[in-house]
Structure formats: structure tokens, C-alpha cells
Amino acid sequence: MVSLALHQRIRGGTGGRIVSGTERRTARAELSAIGQALAILGDRWVLLILQRAFLLRIRTFAGWRDALGISESVLAARLKELVDHGIFELAAYRDGRTRYEYRLTERGLRLWTLLVAIHSWERDWADRGRLPPLLHHLCGHAAEPYLGCGACREPMSARDTHTEPGPLATFSRIGPPRRHRRTVRPDAAPDLIGYCPDSMEILGDRWSTSILAGAFLGTRRFVDFQAGLGIAPSVLTDRLRRFVELGVFDPRPDGSYRLTDKGLAFFEVFAFLVDWAQHELPAPEGSALAITHRPCGAALDPVLLCTACARPLRRREVRFVLDG
Ligand SMILES: [Zn+2]
Ligand SMILES: [Zn+2]
Known part of the structure; x- marks a missing residue:
């Protein structure tokens, strides 16, 4: 089960401000596209998270945590980056109560x-x-x-x-x-x-x-x-x-x-x-x-x-x- 507090940490850090993808892209604008892609994807955990998303359709924090044996802090950080880069989007859905899942965006699906x-x-x-x-x-x-x-x-x-x-x-x-x-x-x-x-x-x-x-x-x-x-x-x-x-x-x-x-x-x-x-x-x-x-x-x-x-x-x- 994923607590809302955890999602707030994922999304905004302690200050609660959501760093937009646009701001990140501006900061990286001096890098070539390939340099940026490597900065995003050049990480074993990121590749494993994406692999599980495509092959097993894992969409939830708990899903990746259990499938990969990854620590919650590392997983939260990687998912936040992937959301910031527009590869996942955090979507709310109802299952008795409101829950959140990470959906691959069009940009993410193209991977x-x-x-x-x-x-x-x-x-x-x-x-x-x-x-x-x-x-x-x-x-x-x-x-x-x-x-x-x-x-x-x-x-x-x-x-x-x-x-x-x-x-x-x-x-x-x-x-x-x-x-x-x-x-x-x-x-x-x-x-x-x-x-x-x-x-x-x-x-x-x-x-x-x-x-x-x-x-x-x-x-x-x-x-x-x-x-x-x-x-x-x-x-x-x-x-x-x-x-x-x-x-x-x-x-x-x-x-x-x-x-x-x-x-x-x-x-x-x-x-x-x-x-x-x-x-x-x-x-x-x-x-x-x-x-x-x-x-x-x-x-x-x-x-x-x-x-x-x-x-x-x-x-x-x-x-x-x-x-x-
Ligand atoms: Zn064929
Ligand atoms: Zn040709």
C-alpha cells in the first residue's frame, strides 16, 4: 500500500513544490539530446523499472518495490525523475479509495x-x-x-x-x-x-x-x-x-x-x-x-x-x- 505522504515526497520533496519537467529541461538544455537521454536512462534501476513496466505492466510503487527488491528511497527518487522527464505520469484511480499509479506517457511508450x-x-x-x-x-x-x-x-x-x-x-x-x-x-x-x-x-x-x-x-x-x-x-x-x-x-x-x-x-x-x-x-x-x-x-x-x-x-x- 502506498501512503499519500510517500507520494508527496515523490512529487515535491519537503517543500512541496513540484519541479516541472520544463525546468529540468531548461537546466539540461546545454546537453545534446543523446547526452540528456543518457542522463535519464543511464542507470540500472531506471532500466529495470522500465523493463518491469513494459513486460509485467507494473504501475505501482509497491509493485516495483516488491519485484525489484529496491529500497523505497531509491525507488521514490527514480520514479520522481521519470515523472519529471515526462516518461511516467502519476494518475489517480479509485479502488474503494483513491490510489495512484504510474502510467507510461507517449514519450515513455516510445521507449x-x-x-x-x-x-x-x-x-x-x-x-x-x-x-x-x-x-x-x-x-x-x-x-x-x-x-x-x-x-x-x-x-x-x-x-x-x-x-x-x-x-x-x-x-x-x-x-x-x-x-x-x-x-x-x-x-x-x-x-x-x-x-x-x-x-x-x-x-x-x-x-x-x-x-x-x-x-x-x-x-x-x-x-x-x-x-x-x-x-x-x-x-x-x-x-x-x-x-x-x-x-x-x-x-x-x-x-x-x-x-x-x-x-x-x-x-x-x-x-x-x-x-x-x-x-x-x-x-x-x-x-x-x-x-x-x-x-x-x-x-x-x-x-x-x-x-x-x-x-x-x-x-x-x-x-x-x-x-x-
Ligand atoms: Zn511476424
Ligand atoms: Zn534504408
Whole structure:
């Protein structure tokens, strides 16, 4: 049961003033859209909260608390942020008495492709075969989604896209790292849905995401990552070591780092992150990444395609099979 006092804490803090999303957006306006997206989503708890909202339709404070084993103060803080950023809205409903639930807004609902892409990548590359299958109602088969181009409906990969040079600046100011970001226990949520540990290691740390983005854009050498991202050498050394351990980067004898096939495949997740950020978040002019699908020349418009029928997947036409 969620007390009203708790909701007041969620919404307004002790002063009771509700910080509007507009104020937050103004404060972040100097960040690129992708930098803002990472500031919002680059957190393991946030990803787990969203995952549960999409897959299990969890809508209540108690629902997430019980499903994730998350402390009430951390959960309250994360939900408040997600409301401030317009991803959830707090809605009252009657169930004998007035209760509150968190509903995904249109902006929040548009994150479903990112969440599905994370699942898809984990299934293919991180030995997460236990993840529930995604059923495509249009064709009646398991979708096994893959990344495609919305313009030409052909498969799309990091190798056949082109990005305008100079975009590393987009990532160079990604805000301070979130405190307590390593609070998810390694054994958290050992259930059917899974925990997607590799994705969360990459997305749950803004420097990691930025380094991987730099690699997608062609950065290979330590000094170039350092200069392009303005990252401290010790932090860069640590993240590169973890990427080698995860099998995402392959260290070369000349000291450079190449993306492995596993690393290249994460472009699927990255494409949806960029697409969501650039459509949903305001940003200074000129900071957007210009990515094109080379075979057709169209601007980045990622879609998930169904392996069985090759049609683009739409949110209302798919569901995870959780009871199998
Ligand atoms: Zn295309
Ligand atoms: Zn299908």
C-alpha cells in the first residue's frame, strides 16, 4: 500500500513544490539530446523499472518495490525523475479509495523499441536464451526481432550506416555520473525476465555508453577516446578493460581497440537510443547526430523487423510470452 505522504515526497520533496519537467529541461538544455537521454536512462534501476513496466505492466510503487527488491528511497527518487522527464505520469484511480499509479506517457511508450532491442541483443550475444519470446500477432510467430531501416525495410547494421564526422562533441558533456549507480546486486532479479547484465553495464554507465558510441563513430585509439570525450585516463582505462572482459572490444597489438561482432551488434540498441533522444528531447541546434543508412541514403529511422514475416513490429502487435 502506498501512503499519500510517500507520494508527496515523490512529487515535491519537503517543500512541496513540484519541479516541472520544463525546468529540468531548461537546466539540461546545454546537453545534446543523446547526452540528456543518457542522463535519464543511464542507470540500472531506471532500466529495470522500465523493463518491469513494459513486460509485467507494473504501475505501482509497491509493485516495483516488491519485484525489484529496491529500497523505497531509491525507488521514490527514480520514479520522481521519470515523472519529471515526462516518461511516467502519476494518475489517480479509485479502488474503494483513491490510489495512484504510474502510467507510461507517449514519450515513455516510445521507449519500447529500446527495451526490446536490449532483449534482442542479450538473447543473441550474452547467453540470455531464457528471455521470454516476443510473439508477433500479425503473423503468429516468434518475432526474433532484428534491426532494420524504416525507409527501405532492409536489415541495418553499424557497418552499413554512415555518420557525419565531428559528433563526438555530442557525448563530451554528459553530466556527472549518478551516485549509487552500482547498487544493483549481481544476483538481483534472477527470474524469467532476466536482468540483462551486459546491456546494463554498458547503458547503466554514461562513460561506457559514450566510449561505445565513439567506437561506432570510428574512434579506435586510447588518445582519441580521451581527447574526444574529455574522459579521465584512469576512468577510460577501467572502462576499456571491462569492454575487453565483456567481449565488446578486441585489443590490438598496436594498442588500438576494435569492436568485436558482439560490440558491433550493440548498434541495434544504440540506434533506438539515438532515435528516441533526437525525437523526444530538446537540444541545441547542430548537436544532433546525422546517421544515414548507406544502401538507401535515408536518415536513421530504426525499426524492429520480424524474422518470420519481415514486417516492422508495432508495439500493439507484439507481446512477450511470459507463461511458457
Ligand atoms: Zn534504408
Ligand atoms: Zn511476424
